Amino acid sequence: MIPDRTFLRCCAQKNNLALPQELEDWLLVHFEDEPYKDFNTASILEDMVCMYCQSYAAGRLDVTIPDPVTRLKERHEDLKDL
Structure with a gap:
């Protein structure tokens, strides 16, 4: 499941968390790029979204989206390890 x-907005709202646009954009890219086959249930993804929202609010999360070539290279490296 790719959220x-x-x-994302429902998870944040349900848990009274802020979801700024830049974090929302980063989460979409993050979940698209990462092979989360084992985390395919909505409740687990909701927990992950909440964790990222809390980390972002605390200033502990860099939401810089890498350029497409870098993303492709990172994805290739991740898939080689599977």
Whole structure:
């Protein structure tokens, strides 16, 4: 399951967490790029979204989105390890 904007917003709202646009954009890229086959249930993804929202609010999360070439290289490296 790859979450969409609606899912991300619902998770944040349900848990009274802020979801700024830059974090929302980063989460969409993050979940698209990472092979989360084992985390395919909505409740686990919701927990992960909440964790990222809390980390961002505390200033502990860099939400810089890498350029597409870097993303592709990182994805290739991740998949080689599987």
